[in-house]
Amino acid sequence: MIMIRAIVRPEKTNTILAELNSAGFPAVTKMDVVGRGKQRGVRVGEVVYDEIPKELLMLVVRDEDVEDVISIVTRYAKTGEKGAFGDGKIFVSPVEEAYTISSGAKGL
Amino acid sequence: MKEIIAIIRMNKVNETKKALADDGICGLHAMKVMGRGKMQVDFSVLDSLGAQEEIGGILADGLAKGSRLIPKRLLTIFTKDTEVDKVVKTIIKVNKAGNKGDGKIFVAPVLDAATVRTGERGEAAV
Numbered sequence: 001m002i003m004i005r006a007i008v009r010p011e012k013t014n015t016i017l018a019e020l021n022s023a024g025f026p027a028v029t030k031m032d033v034v035g036r037g038k039q040r041g042v043r044v045g046e047v048v049y050d051e052i053p054k055e056l057l058m059l060v061v062r063d064e065d066v067e068d069v070i071s072i073v074t075r076y077a078k079t080g081e082k083g084a085f086g087d088g089k090i091f092v093s094p095v096e097e098a099y100t101i102s103s104g105a106k107g108l
Numbered sequence: 109m110k111e112i113i114a115i116i117r118m119n120k121v122n123e124t125k126k127a128l129a130d131d132g133i134c135g136l137h138a139m140k141v142m143g144r145g146k147m148q149v150d151f152s153v154l155d156s157l158g159a160q161e162e163i164g165g166i167l168a169d170g171l172a173k174g175s176r177l178i179p180k181r182l183l184t185i186f187t188k189d190t191e192v193d194k195v196v197k198t199i200i201k202v203n204k205a206g207n208k209g210d211g212k213i214f215v216a217p218v219l220d221a222a223t224v225r226t227g228e229r230g231e232a233a234v
Binding site: 094 | 141142148200203206207209210215216
C-alpha cells in the first residue's frame with residue numbers, strides 16, 4: 001500500500017475530488033495547510049508571502065493504483081495547459097498496514 | 109519506528125486519548141480533517157440533523173464548499189515497532205461501533221526521529 005499526499009491549490013480541490021471519485025478512488029482525507037515552495041513564497045513588491053494557503057489531500061491506495069492517482073491529480077491540479085508555480089506537489093510514501101476500525105479487518 | 113495514522117470520529121478523541129494514556133502512550137498529534145471513505149454518504153440525512161449536532165458548523169462549512177466531505181480527527185502517533193500492535197488494538201477497541209465511518213488506521217515506516225530539546229536520535233527520541 002502506498003500513501004499519496006498531494007498539496008494543491010484550494011480552488012482546485014473540488015474538481016480533483018470529483019475526478020478521483022469518478023475514477024474509483026472515493027476515499028480521501030483533506031486538510032488545510034499553509035506552506036511555501038522552492039520559489040520561497042510569493043513576492044509582491046517589497047512584501048514576501050511565504051505562508052501560502054494550500055490543501056493537502058491524503059489517500060492510501062494499492063500499489064498498482066498509484067500512477068492512476070498521480071496522473072489524475074497532476075492533470076486537474078494544473079493551472080492552464082503548462083501549469084504555473086504554486087500548483088503543488090505530490091509525495092508518495094509506503095504504508096505497511098491498514099485497518100478498518102468498524103470491522104477491525106486488516107487491509108484497505 | 110512506526111507512524112500510526114488513525115482517522116477517527118470527532119467525538120471519540122477524548123476516549124481514545126485516555127485509553128492510549130492508560131496504555132502508556134502519551135505522545136500524539138491530533139488534527140481536524142475532512143474526509144470521505146468508500147461509502148457514498150447520504151447528505152440529506154446529515155442536512156436534516158443540521159445545527160443541532162456539535163459538528164453542525166464544520167459540516168455546513170464542508171458542504172458549502174461542495175466538497176461533500178465529513179469532519180474527522182486525524183491522530184498521528186509515533187511508536188517503537190514493538191508497540192504498534194498494542195496501539196492499533198487499543199484504537200480499534202475504543203472506536204469500533206461496527207458502523208461505516210468508524211475510521212481507518214494506517215501504519216507507515218519512519219526512518220529517523222530526533223528530540224529537539226536533547227538532540228537524541230532514533231528510538232530514544234520516540
